[in-house]
Amino acid sequence: MSVAEAIPVVSKPVRKTALNAVHRQMGAKMVEFNGWDMPVEYPASIGCGIAAEHIAVRTGVGIFDVSHMGDIRLAGREALAAVQHISMNDASRLAIGQAQYSALLYPQGTFVDDVIVHRLGEDEYLLVINAGTREKDFNWVRDNTRQFDCKVEHLSDDFTQIAIQGPKGVDVLQQLTDADLSAVKFYWVTRGTVCGLKDVLIGRTGYTAEDGFEIYIPSDEETSARVWYEILAAGKKFGAVPCGLGARNTLRLEGKLPLYGHEISDTINVWEAGLDRFCKMDKPDFIGRAALETAKAGGLKKTLVGLEMVDRGIARDGYKVLDEGGREIGYVTSGSPAPFLKKNIALAYVPPAQAAVGTTVKVEIRGRGVKAQVVPTPFYKRPKKP
Amino acid sequence: MTYPTDRKYTKEHEWITADGTIGITNHAQESLGDIVFVDLPKVGAEIVAGKPFGTVESVKAVSDLFAPVSGTLTGVNESLATAPEQVNKDAHASWIVKVKVKDPAELNALLSAADYEKFVSEEAGH
The missing domain is CATH 3.30.1360.120 (Probable tRNA modification gtpase trme; domain 1)
Incomplete structure (x- = not known):
């Protein structure tokens, strides 16, 4: 656009x-x-x-x-x-x-x-x-x-x-x-x-x-x-x-x-x-x-995970998810800067083998693989009332 | 909004001064909303009139930056990497790249401030 x-x-x-x-x-x-x-x-x-x-x-x-x-x-x-x-x-x-x-x-x-x-x-x-x-x-x-x-x-x-x-x-x-x-x-x-x-x-x-x-x-x-x-x-x-x-x-x-x-x-x-x-x-x-x-x-063929961008870049809906070697393994369903958490986050479907928290992946942004990591979700949980 | 008359404008909502400094217009920043990311080529890169050379991202969307003229990049505003919101605060003072213009005729053919303002108001009237 x-x-x-x-x-x-x-x-x-x-x-x-x-x-x-x-x-x-x-x-x-x-x-x-x-x-x-x-x-x-x-x-x-x-x-x-x-x-x-x-x-x-x-x-x-x-x-x-x-x-x-x-x-x-x-x-x-x-x-x-x-x-x-x-x-x-x-x-x-x-x-x-x-x-x-x-x-x-x-x-x-x-x-x-x-x-x-x-x-x-x-x-x-x-x-x-x-x-x-x-x-x-x-x-x-x-x-x-x-x-x-x-x-x-x-x-x-x-x-x-x-x-x-x-x-x-x-x-x-x-x-x-x-x-x-x-x-x-x-x-x-x-x-x-x-x-x-x-x-x-x-x-x-x-x-x-x-x-x-x-x-x-x-x-x-x-x-x-x-x-x-x-x-x-x-x-x-x-x-x-x-x-x-x-x-x-x-x-x-x-x-x-x-x-x-x-x-x-x-x-x-x-x-x-x-x-x-x-x-x-x-x-x-x-x-x-x-x-x-x-x-x-x-058994599952794909599973929804949370990603946090490690390197500079914003994952967007539809972007490809790659493994560390650059092979396509999944796709971003929703991605955006998170205004409260001040991080660039995304939800993505990946194979279960690459879904463990801590797994390093890449998101393809305008032809470039940008490093991201699987993180625990939800990204935000509201604080419990005192 | 009054648009500075010391520069030229494009229908893609960029501005460029006579010395080849390029930015986006106030109308563009308003339309984009909170700018959170600017992705630019390196100094020395060639840009081609009418072709995308970088992107500006708001919370919601990714937008291409189109080169108003052809030329070689002589400067990239590095401060936008950490503080892209400058563009929202003052789009006409926040330059994005500087270019050594290949053909001044290309620059002269762009819109004047008055023509750009007219273009924007006509576009809004759709």
Whole structure:
């Protein structure tokens, strides 16, 4: 890409969240992401930029528009059985108000998408899914749950979803809601009045490897803009900044949270992605289980590792990974400078023989092998509360 | 933003002075965002007008630097290796390379500050 190409020109019709005009008004740099016109970062003139936004989330609080994420609701007598059939984690372990990281799998044991499953009621579940896979996911869920007494609804366009992320997120949101947020544990949800809106779903979830909340409010532009600005105003004394997809990506990378199309896809299976602990082979049968059983017996051909650049250079998505002798052994799925860790890091698929922590490899950057090392992951783990 | 009139500009968002000092424009640094890495050839390297000769990386992306003119590199700003953010702070004062210009006519044919400003505003209007 040339400097000229880095300057975004939005010409073809793309989807917009209800906060699109707000982002533009704030001077955000907009990019197309999976068919959506989204802010990548806010301007330096208001103290933002990917690095500043990233640091704000690690040390204070950042506010994200994540309305491009999709939502599927399953409700009815056999909702649990339906969720169990299409997802790899064990939804029977969820109490009402609890959420879990999970994934929808193809019969091959590869990924349709990764999801967060929320249990909202006795027989009611909400799956939060990725923007780029909304229609594919909904069709998949609908087609594969027909045999169950369970209604499947696509609610993606009904919500504006705002993420309030960072150690100060709880303080910011608590000012705007009557719900007692101190009683909500990580990966649990509650409901409460937020900014005067009754019965808002509030999840202590996120995609930043930090504490934080995600709220689901009505998706009309007026309400969305009002709540967005009220959150920013309430966050002012905590140094809250608006954050774009750029920081969202570097934050999730430091925390080794997978991104669909990168670390997980329809050609990568659960074991390769290292998501074993979210896949419960001992629960009732689910789509993909049999193939995973076979794959496990066959052994891994590639595995996801964390790399840290040793020599000067930045690994980027798609770059080749070479062994010390220069032979191609794998590829980078996500690579970037890590603004908080101040290192150049990457996630990559390599053969298990080259996956041990401490292994020296090379990343091919513009035709040159640049030295890197396999390091423990996640690169960043948030400090435990005292 | 006013662009200094003591130099010429390219549609690839580089600037070059009469003595062959090259940098990127304020518009380019704004578009790139936080610059974290600059990868440049060594002094003595030949660069060719319109061809990439190095890269600038922001947190998000890699961008090629295109040679505004042909010539031989006589200087490389080594301080950018450790402090690439200088380019964000003052793009028009942060030179990247110096070149011995082969053909001054190539340089004279580039955009004036006024023409570049017009080009940028037209591009933004797309």
